[in-house]
Amino acid sequence: MPLEYALQYRGQFPDPGPWKLPGSFNARLTEPLGISDLPLQKVRRSKRMPYVFNIMVVGESGLGKTTFMNTLFDSALKEQNPPKDLSSLKTVKINPVTYELVEDGVTLHLTVIDTPGFGDQLNRETNFDPIIDYIDTQYDTYLHAERSQEMRRNIQDNRVHCVLYFLPPTGKGLRDIDVEFLGRLCTRVNIIPVISKADGLTKEEQQIQKQLILQDIEKHDIRIYPSAYAEDRETLPDIERYIPFTVIGSDDYVESNGKKVRGRTYRWGYVEVENTEHCDFIYLRDLLIRTNMQDLIETTHSTHYAQYRSSRIRAKGRPESFLACDEYYDSKIENERKTLKNEMKQKEDEMRQMFVQKVKEKEAVLRESEEHLNQRRKQLMAELEEKKRELQAEEESIIQLEQSMKMK
Template sequence: GADKVDSERRNEEVVMIDLFGYVGIEAAGFEFNIMVVGQSGLGKSTLVNTLFKSKVSRKSCTPNYEEKISKTVHLQSVSHIIEEKGVKMRLTVIDTPGFGDQINNENCWEPIVKYINEQYEKYLKEELHVNRKRRIPDTRVHCCVYFLPATGHWLRPIDVEFMKRLGNIVSIVPVIAKADTLTMEERLEFKQRIRQGLQANGIRVYPQKEYDEDAEERILNDRIRESIPFAVVGTDKEHQVNGNKVLGRKTKWGIIEVENVAHCEFAHLRDLLIRSHLQDLKDVTHNIHYETYRVRRLNESNANGLGLSALSLENGTAEKSEAESQL
């Protein structure tokens, strides 16, 4: 098993970025899994590339996982080991090409719901193993970045349906894609409309008020809540600005600097995901979304008169009999 893991790791690209100052890293290595959802052409891959200043999207290397679930959506995930000063983070980006692209988008969120729940189920079965691993591999989705087209109007029915359903099982961070197509005034107005729409439809997006742990955290999170959805522009091209190399997009008005908060809120999104809130996103996934799933599953098995043992037995029996045969 160890050899297989090593060879898999060797096959992954090692990307060097400055992780210190980004994350309070407790473990010697950990997984962080981000899902990106939105129609084609909203710049999801570009944004993910920009986010990690390295090619961490499905365009950059062969997907290590691909599952065709339905005609509309097949999920692809790409993992990278990001390493800096001996600290390793396994970053996985799960892309959902084809989401919302069809004429009839009825139930197009189902494969995504199914995927998220399957990862919880996988984790639960590992937890219930007779011989449990010391560190359970974590494929659970820690954050779902949902791309809204920069229409300047209201939330579309598909956005409402998706976020309503997904908000209860995963942390959602909505972003306005290709925000440079809107003027600053349009952008502010659109953001306000979206926040109204989220509230009116009872949609829960991250960070939720009820999970703030203290007054300090509430102040920090209120600031984030006031600027959600982040208006973002992605690019992986560098330009010279005042003698410095900056990530930016050339337009007829000049260069939009991706990391300049006056131009777009990309830096806020990056800070939320991989600086200030990375550990919190993992905690909310484990203590709230996964816990809700776990309790529901265990209640179901109890209601069926199976109890905990039946769930663990699905996995455990084979191992146990193998162990016994060696005695």
């Protein structure tokens, strides 16, 4: 029987070989199977897994970093066991704290990495080392997990996805410590400069400080996010005009137009955190959470971590051809991902057009049926009127016949 079957279909299905996949054939579905729900299944599955986002805040003490983080995530993200006397710290202390935030069934494991002691010592030469060591250590841990078969299935991502660098509201440009820090870390991690306590500056002073900072960033060739890494260049000008972001943090609420909003009260009035006329808090929050959080994570993996991984591999003497293969593989996977995304969008458009076309065809059939029914109704009404006239004529003839008979 197997030989008879093989001889019967010989030549129709050639052997694809050990390393090839057989060609596919288009099959037309006679009725829906639910394949179109696969993207929804992926969304539901991704919602079950918690998302991870690690953000580091760097800046001198007194710039309101903790208050700003509480305001940003609308939660009481209190620092665990804060040092009582920052001046007693001989070096920068790395203090990561993880929180679990839940919104509409989506869980976010947020790790806030504080750096108390940064810029608070007279000798600031060693302030950068603990931060750089921490970032590189997380990269090294992730690299080790990728090489392990047991850990590769579920790698815990502790890499720093974003650094918020807080600048004091001086009305001036970057200081020496700012230039040194940004220059050293801009190639290791995504950095977003922030001007804290913006309520201490007027609108004119804010614009002047922004211009001076941007001039220093260009002068020293400092790469900041998203200008140096964003792939969506169309929406980039809408974000760049607010960089560096001026922000205000507050744990208190003030009453504005009958509503309770986050803000600060002064003798001359109050400032609102979420008022675009007072600061750029809303634009920074949208960048970090609503629009670019996933891009920050992907940029960390595909750019900063990839550079660190390549440097470690080169240090061990791995041939450049292997690295080129890795880069080719990554680029090929990325291109395939974009192609599949475009194909999915095209299929959605085709299905939408097909649905609209079917609706139009159904409406045309219903309209034709309605016209046919109206014509049939008119025809029946005409026949009914004809029958009525005939009956009336017969009735009149009968009456005339009776009258003539009576006269006789």
